[in-house]
Amino acid sequence: MRILFSLLTVAFLVACQGESNTYTVSGTAQGFEDGSKIMVNQINPVTNQPSVIDTITITDGTFSASYPKTDMATVNYLSVGQKGSVAYFPENKDLQVTMYKDSIQASYVTGSPQNDAYREFVSTVTDFGRRRQDVGMRYRTAQQQQDGMLVKQLQAENAKILEEETAYKKNFISENGGSLFSVMLISEMLNKKQLNSTEAKEALESLDPKMKESATAVKIKTTIDNMSAADIGAKAPEFSAKTPEGNELALSEALGTYTIIDFWASWCKPCRRENPNVVKVYEKYHDKGLNIISVSLDRQGQEDRWKQAIAADNMDWYHVSNLQFWQDPIARQYSVRSIPATFLLDENGIIIDKNLRGPALEAKIASLLD
Numbered sequence: 450m451r452i453l454f455s456l457l458t459v460a461f462l463v464a465c466q467g468e469s470n471t472y473t474v475s476g477t478a479q480g481f482e483d484g485s486k487i488m489v490n491q492i493n494p495v496t497n498q499p500s501v502i503d504t505i506t507i508t509d510g511t512f513s514a515s516y517p518k519t520d521m522a523t524v525n526y527l528s529v530g531q532k533g534s535v536a537y538f539p540e541n542k543d544l545q546v547t548m549y550k551d552s553i554q555a556s557y558v559t560g561s562p563q564n565d566a567y568r569e570f571v572s573t574v575t576d577f578g579r580r581r582q583d584v585g586m587r588y589r590t591a592q593q594q595q596d597g598m599l600v601k602q603l604q605a606e607n608a609k610i611l612e613e614e615t616a617y618k619k620n621f622i623s624e625n626g627g628s629l630f631s632v633m634l635i636s637e638m639l640n641k642k643q644l645n646s647t648e649a650k651e652a653l654e655s656l657d658p659k660m661k662e663s664a665t666a667v668k669i670k671t672t673i674d675n676m677s678a679a680d681i682g683a684k685a686p687e688f689s690a691k692t693p694e695g696n697e698l699a700l701s702e703a704l705g706t707y708t709i710i711d712f713w714a715s716w717c718k719p720c721r722r723e724n725p726n727v728v729k730v731y732e733k734y735h736d737k738g739l740n741i742i743s744v745s746l747d748r749q750g751q752e753d754r755w756k757q758a759i760a761a762d763n764m765d766w767y768h769v770s771n772l773q774f775w776q777d778p779i780a781r782q783y784s785v786r787s788i789p790a791t792f793l794l795d796e797n798g799i800i801i802d803k804n805l806r807g808p809a810l811e812a813k814i815a816s817l818l819d
Contacts, residue, residue: 472539474505475513476546476558481529483508487548488528494521494664512546522629522663529553538563538629563628570621570630577614581607615643619652627657632665639672640786646676676784685710685798688779690744690769693756698742703767704798706738707817709810712780712790714746715758720789724762726807730814731766737818738796744779745770746788 478485489503502525505512518541527546528534533553537544540561548556557571558564584607591599618638622631635652638644644652650673653666660666678686689699700710711727713720731741743764747755749772759768771777783792793802793813805813 469518471515471517472541473513473515473543474537474546475511475543476548477511478507478529478548478550479510480550481507481510481548483510485529487512489514489525490528490534491525492523494523499526520659522632522660522665524629524633536567538567540564563625563630566621566625566628567630573617574614577610577617580610584610618643619648622652623655626655627660629660629663629665631656632660632663632669636665636669636672639669639676646673646680649673672784675782679783679792679800681800681803683800685792685794685800686782688744688782690771690779693752693759693768693770698767698769700742701798703740703742704794704796705740706796707740707814708794708798709739709741710783710792710794711741711743712746712783712785712788713743714788715751715754716747717788721758721762723789723806724764726810728763728765730811733811734814734818735766739814739818740766742767742769744777745772746774746777746780746785747772748774 474489478487485507487505487507488501489505490499491502492499503514503516505514505527516539519539521539524536524538526534526536527548529548529550532550535546535548535553535556535558537546537558538561540563542561544558544560544564546556546558557568559568584603588600588603588607591603615638618634622634625631632653635644635649639646639649649669653661653669653673656666677683685700687700689697692698709727713724715721727741731739741764743759743766745755745768747770752770752772755768755770755772758764769779771779783790789806791804791806791810792800793805795801802813
């Protein structure tokens, strides 16, 4: 019995010693000089800001460091000078890194499900990019040769590639519910309008419980709620802000039979190019009931530029701005992430269409007021 007890004790101690509270990040650094420093950066999941958590020295083309295990879902990246960075996901498993000085973009991290899946994703999406680039080159040649038929074929080919890429990304999310990168991908696709609010909500619901509770997922849920508030069919969220004259103006005071909320800025070149189209529509249909209220995303301290742009572009309608750039609270209310952005309201303030520009805007207003 004493011998059996001793053997069990030894086995227990060996097992305990085998359990580590740390994981290692080690690898090769091809082309880097001895003594080069690798900065280990961590993205704060709440503030989304990076901070340096460690510095590793390259010796004989290799490096290694250990870190405490954690349940926090975050992304780290390795950087050497200004040559770029290599992203990885801490997963409480030993990770192997392959870094190339002459091709940081080709560097990668393996050793855990999240990192292996991310490496495959990057490779696949890079291939989609090469295909689009090839189509783009052939498209420009076809334009120069004025080959209209080939131009249309290449436009269709490019659209098909984009469709395939979007489908691949959606499938990646569904098959990698335990990956923080899937959460990040949902956010990116939502911003690029590759997912609508309903699809993004369904994608979040498909994630593993831990990822649903991550700080990034919580932010996306808030964004989706805001988007739903400014979707077609919803009543436009009320707002008020200062006019160029310094008076407070509310949306409800600017409503006409139909009203366009126009998000723009004096520094936004696409906005300034679109302004003549909006002016044309306004001058043609204002007397029939069309109103416009423009919300400027100009910066603090650039009030004069905002006013000068209004005058220069003949924008003779309602204007407001908080002069808070992308932190503008009205833009956030309406989930505006790019400009120009427009919302078309009926007389009751219900959103009936979004992001109409050029001929499409005029055709829509004509169908309503002519």
